[in-house]
Amino acid sequence: MAKTLYDKLFDQHVVAQRDDGSVLLYIDRHIIHEVTSPQAFEGLRLAGRTPWRVSANVATPDHNVPTTIAERAKGVEGIVDDTSRIQVKTLDDNCDEFGIVEFKINDDRQGIVHVVGPETGASLPGMTIVCGDSHTSTHGALAALAQGIGTSEVEHVLATQCLVAKKMKNMRVNVVGVLDEGLTAKDIALAVIGAIGTAGGTGYAIEFAGSAIEALSVEGRMTLCNMAIEAGARAGLVAVDDKTLEYVKGRPLSPKADDWDAAVSQWRELVSDEGAHFDAEVELDAASIKPQVTWGTSPEQVIAVDQLIPKAEDQADTVSRDSVSRALSYMGLKGGEALSEIGIDRVFIGSCTNSRIEDLRAAAKVFEGRHVASSVKEAIIVPGSQQVKKQAEQEGLHTIFEAAGAQWREPGCSMCLGMNADRLGQGEHCASTSNRNFEGRQGAGGRTHLVSPAMAAAAAVAGTFVDFREL
Amino acid sequence: MKAFTQHFGLVVPIDRANVDTDMIIPKQFLKSIKRTGFGPNLFDELRYLDVGEPGQDCSTRPINPDFELNQPRYAGASVLVARDNFGCGSSREHAPWALDDFGIRVVIAPSFADIFYNNCFKNGLLPIVLSAEQVAELFDQVAAEEGYSLTVDLAAQTVITPAGKVFNFEIDQFRKDCLLKGLDEIGLTLQDSEAIKKFEQAHLASRPWLQASEEKFSA
Ligand code: SF4
Numbered sequence: 290m291a292k293t294l295y296d297k298l299f300d301q302h303v304v305a306q307r308d309d310g311s312v313l314l315y316i317d318r319h320i321i322h323e324v325t326s327p328q329a330f331e332g333l334r335l336a337g338r339t340p341w342r343v344s345a346n347v348a349t350p351d352h353n354v355p356t357t358i359a360e361r362a363k364g365v366e367g368i369v370d371d372t373s374r375i376q377v378k379t380l381d382d383n384c385d386e387f388g389i390v391e392f393k394i395n396d397d398r399q400g401i402v403h404v405v406g407p408e409t410g411a412s413l414p415g416m417t418i419v420c421g422d423s424h425t426s427t428h429g430a431l432a433a434l435a436q437g438i439g440t441s442e443v444e445h446v447l448a449t450q451c452l453v454a455k456k457m458k459n460m461r462v463n464v465v466g467v468l469d470e471g472l473t474a475k476d477i478a479l480a481v482i483g484a485i486g487t488a489g490g491t492g493y494a495i496e497f498a499g500s501a502i503e504a505l506s507v508e509g510r511m512t513l514c515n516m517a518i519e520a521g522a523r524a525g526l527v528a529v530d531d532k533t534l535e536y537v538k539g540r541p542l543s544p545k546a547d548d549w550d551a552a553v554s555q556w557r558e559l560v561s562d563e564g565a566h567f568d569a570e571v572e573l574d575a576a577s578i579k580p581q582v583t584w585g586t587s588p589e590q591v592i593a594v595d596q597l598i599p600k601a602e603d604q605a606d607t608v609s610r611d612s613v614s615r616a617l618s619y620m621g622l623k624g625g626e627a628l629s630e631i632g633i634d635r636v637f638i639g640s641c642t643n644s645r646i647e648d649l650r651a652a653a654k655v656f657e658g659r660h661v662a663s664s665v666k667e668a669i670i671v672p673g674s675q676q677v678k679k680q681a682e683q684e685g686l687h688t689i690f691e692a693a694g695a696q697w698r699e700p701g702c703s704m705c706l707g708m709n710a711d712r713l714g715q716g717e718h719c720a721s722t723s724n725r726n727f728e729g730r731q732g733a734g735g736r737t738h739l740v741s742p743a744m745a746a747a748a749a750v751a752g753t754f755v756d757f758r759e760l
Numbered sequence: 761m762k763a764f765t766q767h768f769g770l771v772v773p774i775d776r777a778n779v780d781t782d783m784i785i786p787k788q789f790l791k792s793i794k795r796t797g798f799g800p801n802l803f804d805e806l807r808y809l810d811v812g813e814p815g816q817d818c819s820t821r822p823i824n825p826d827f828e829l830n831q832p833r834y835a836g837a838s839v840l841v842a843r844d845n846f847g848c849g850s851s852r853e854h855a856p857w858a859l860d861d862f863g864i865r866v867v868i869a870p871s872f873a874d875i876f877y878n879n880c881f882k883n884g885l886l887p888i889v890l891s892a893e894q895v896a897e898l899f900d901q902v903a904a905e906e907g908y909s910l911t912v913d914l915a916a917q918t919v920i921t922p923a924g925k926v927f928n929f930e931i932d933q934f935r936k937d938c939l940l941k942g943l944d945e946i947g948l949t950l951q952d953s954e955a956i957k958k959f960e961q962a963h964l965a966s967r968p969w970l971q972a973s974e975e976k977f978s979a
Contacts (some may be wrong), residue, residue, distance in 0.1 A: 304959040305952050309934035312950060315959055317970060325852065327793035336946070342960070344971075353791065372791035372814055379793050415967070423851040423875060437875055440853040441882035441945070449949045451956060455932070487778060488845040488871060521848070522876050544969030549833040552969050608843065612777055619963050706787045706850075715811075727849060733811040 291562035292526050293459045295494040297436035298300050299560070301415045302567035303583040317416040319446050320402045321348035321389065323380035323707070325421030330383040331446035336650055340387055341450035347632075348384050349392040350377045351401045352708050356671050356698035360710075365394050373660050373709060399675020400700045403427040407511065408676055410540030414529050414556040419446055423712075424641050424724065426517040429526040430510035431533060432559040436523045457523065458568040460493035461561070462476055464501040466575040473651065474509035475643060475722070475741035477501065477573075478516035478580035483591040485571055490522030493569065496561060497527050501575035507536035508645045514644045518726050519588040524657075582628050582754050583726045583739040587589040587615035592628070594744070595758045600624035619728055621716060628754035631738070634717035636661075636668035636695070636749040637731070638742055640705035643722035644673030646680050648742040653686040655746035655757050660753030661694035668695040669711065671703040696747065707732045720748035762884030763942030767865050767912045769838030772828050773902045779842050780849035781876060786856040786950060789814055798854055799861030804954045833906050839866045841898050846887075847876025847880075856883045866912050868919065870895050884942065886912065888919060896915050913939060 292300070304313040326348070353359055353373040359586060360369060363418040365381060368374035377394060384391035392398040398409055399455055403424050406412035413429040417424060425582035428435035438452065446452055461473075462481055481487075495517050502510065510527045517525025527533075534553060537543050544552045579593035592598065593668070601624055617624050622631075638644070638652050649672065661668045670690050672678040678700055687697040693725035702710040705723040713719050714734025722745050726737035740748065748756035789801045791814055800818035807829055809822040823830045829837070840859070846869040847855060858880045859867065860944045865885060870892040872880075890898070901921065902908045911920040914936065919927040938945060949956075964971050 294976065302963075305955045307934060309932050311932070313933050313949060313956065315963060324790050328853075331795075332795070338946070363956035370791075376791050376793060413969075418968075421853075423849065423972070438850040439851055439856075439875060439882060441879065445946050445949065448946045448960075450960065451949055453934075453945065453949065487848055488873075491874060492843070493869065521845070521873065548969040552967070555967070588782075609776060611775075617774075666819075694865045706782075706792065708787050725780075725782070725849060727780045729786055729805045730782050733786070733805055740946060 291565040293561045293565040293567065294432060294559055295434065295457070295459055295524070295525050296565070298415065298417065298445055299456055300531070302397050302434070311453055311455045312419065313451040314417060314451055315344065316419050316450055318418045319346045319409060320406055320420040320425070321346060321353055321443070322402050322422060323350045323376045323427065324422070325440050326383065326443055327376065327379045328440050329421070329447060330387070332444040333447055338448045338706065340389065343388050345450060346389045347392070347473045348380060348389055348446070349382050349399050349402060349405055350394055352379055352702045354394055355709050356701050356703045358447055358699060361395065361699045363621040370709070378426065378531055397679070398674065401641045401702055402642065403515065404644060404673030404677065405429060408540065408674060410542035413537060414533060414541065414559055419452060423518045426516040426523065427511050427526045427641055429517065429524050430507055431537065432527060432529040432556070434524060437518065445553065457494045458492055458523070458589050458744045459566065460490060460569040460571070461567045462497050463494055463499035463570065463572045464497065464575050465499045465572065466501060467500050468504070468575040468578060471618040471743060472578060472742045473743070474505050475511035476578050476581045477575065477581065478513050479591045479739060480586065481521045481573060482516065482552045483586045485520055486572060487519060487587055487589045488521045488616045490517060490520040491729050493522050494524040494526060495522040497525060501614055502527060503530065506647060507532050508647045511645070512642055516588070520725055527732045531606065531741065535593070549736040565702050580741065580744050580756055582744065584620065584622065584628065586617065586619050586726055586728050588724070588739060590616055590727060590740070594754060596625050598624055603737070631718055631753055632664060633720050633748050633752055634666050635713060635719045636665060636745050637671070637704040637721040637723065638669070638745050639671030639673065639703050639717055640723035641673065643723045643742050644671060644677065649677070649681045649686050652742040652746040655743050655760065656695065657689050657743045659693055659750045661749045664752040665749055668749040669698055669704065670695050671698045672700045674700050695718065704729060706733055718744045720754070761812050761882065761938070761942050761944060764865070764884050764886050764914055764939045766914065767838065768909060769906065770834065770836055770909050771841055771866060771898070771902050772834040772837035772841060773837045773899050774842045775899060776829055777843035778845045778848055779853040781847055781852050784847070784848055785854040786812065787853065788812065788854060790854050795857055796861055799856035799863070802858040802862040803827070827957050833912045836863070837869065838863050839910050839912070840864050841895060841902065842867065842869045843895065844870045844892070846872050848873035851875045853882070856885050860885055868895065868898065881939060882945070884939065886910070886914060886939065890919065890927055892927060
């Protein structure tokens with residue numbers, strides 16, 4: 290029978306079937322960070338258990354780590370915030386105690402879990418990958434079945450190497466046609482969420498397909514799969530093609546020599562068969578996508594840069610009138626304005642959505658020869674990993690950022706969620722390349738607008754939202 | 761894990777769709793390395809007028825009188841009713857921990873985000889899906905009647921209103937059993953240890969690079 294890519298990945302990892310339709314799914318790779326793991330390790334200890342296959346695990350601190358050079362210089366002991374320091378130290382202690390490989394705070398492989406996994410080859414095609422973090426969907430860009438799990442599941446995976454899972458439904462999002470020059474996976478991701486809504490993918494694994502997806506780089510596909518969770522889907526996927534193999538080849542943990550050939554012949558099968566059944570299909574024309582900007586407090590509250598912000602009274606029913614008016618009031622908007630009427634206070638370029646080398650190159654292209662507007666208090670650029678940082682510095686991107694008046698930081702999650710010192714103040718508007726614009730996400734009372742790296746850089750320069758191509 | 765069989769409790773309505781886990785428990789509270797103590801910070805930004813920080817004494821903070829959890833008529837509520845897509849966003853299990861710590865045992869909504877839904881069961885919290893119309897009916901009744909409470913019977917899969925009206929809900933059998941008996945899921949899975957070992961052996965043998973890479977990894 291013709292199978293979807295998701296079906297294949299799922300079926301290859303079924304250990305046992307249970308009567309109620311759930312299965313024990315074998316997990317190839319488990320990635321761990323400091324925020325969602327301490328209670329899981331504690332649970333293991335209390336029950337006297339040890340990790341099932343210790344080498345399946347890899348850890349790195351990312352959510353809490355400071356991003357200024359000064360605070361990073363002294364390693365974990367130098368973290369000023371007590372609770373952050375304790376959490377990072379707890380991760381170190383737990384990994385040491387259980388023998389888990391950890392890329393520690395200043396290790397040259399440290400970074401955001403979802404950047405580090407693919408770039409080290411810890412995440413490979415065909416794997417099942419879990420992490421106590423919803424954006425684990427990112428790794429699906431490599432045709433891996435990757436999903437976020439809760440802390441109890443982290444403990445369960447540590448102890449049993451399995452996840453109790455139920456098969457999701459299959460959705461395919463076809464993006465056909467050609468994307469305009471300079472537009473990116475981020476614009477596709479936001480346009481898809483605008484089209485299907487934040488609950489549109491609930492219960493599904495979404496496979497992204499079509500000519501516009503084939504044309505994306507593997508890093509772009511990561512951006513897209515990263516935001517599958519914002520569309521409600523626990524997993525996003527892209528089939529294996531030459532680009533996938535090229536990306537994976539030569540990574541520190543990728544297969545070598547004979548293993549490589551054997552792996553490639555298996556990985557080539559990681560595509561949906563012709564005629565495979567999808568429970569839902571959505572089609573989008575890439576040519577119709579313009580630079581996207583969110584105006585509200587949910588990623589589905591998104592418009593093209595040249596559209597007007599919606600008015601509450603124009604909404605069809607009371608529930609959406611309520612949610613639009615609540616979002617407008619939180620964002621300090623009336624409805625009906627142009628995006629160019631919004632004054633930007635801060636700019637954040639980073640996060641597991643957009644902190645890879647391509648993202649930084651796109652931002653640098655816009656910053657080159659320009660300067661951050663005087664009305665903007667701060668523009669920070671936070672690379673996704675030590676490796677990305679190194680690469681960017683080799684290419685001289687950091688000098689472009691600094692010449693433009695932006696700050697070049699150390700790798701971590703940073704202002705994506707503001708668990709460290711990088712936060713928005715009350716009422717501040719931020720052009721952010723992250724993935725969530727929820728109330729208070731980047732700091733209490735902060736107002737987040739999600740955009741692509743080029744659009745964020747353009748917002749930094751203009752002090753408001755403009756089409757970066759018209760800067 | 762805590763068992764759940766029957767529950768009778770006061771209902772608090774949170775009339776919003778897309779209640780996300782950042783809203784349920786803001787990130788500054790995720791720095792705790794414990795599972796308990798999140799209750800006072802449940803819905804922190806909506807509940808209090810100041811900016812919450814870990815370690816504060818919440819009893820002296822200025823509260824937002826408009827927020828439902830602060831209204832005297834909902835004090836002691838243990839059943840939360842909300843609109844679509846409850847629990848979306850971050851996978852943080854701190855969200856069900858905070859609800860549980862606050863005293864919520866049941867959340868009723870027309871739909872839930874997957875990870876949150878899943879996390880509830882690990883913590884003895886019961887998420888119930890009713891239709892949008894049924895949920896709308898509950899909202900109307902809660903607004904009309906002070907002290908409005910519901911009876912939830914997991915074995916029978918029913919929600920019973922004060923007037924005796926019965927709503928049936930769906931739940932998968934495995935989760936239901938675990939919750940009814942308060943089973944330790946890890947212990948349950950480890951009963952299948954032999955099957956896991958057998959699978960693992962064959963799986964890794966046919967994918968030698970998984971292990972080869974791991975040797976490098978540990979080196
Ligand atoms: S960058 Fe943001 S979304 Fe990504 S893992 Fe870190 S906090 Fe989560």
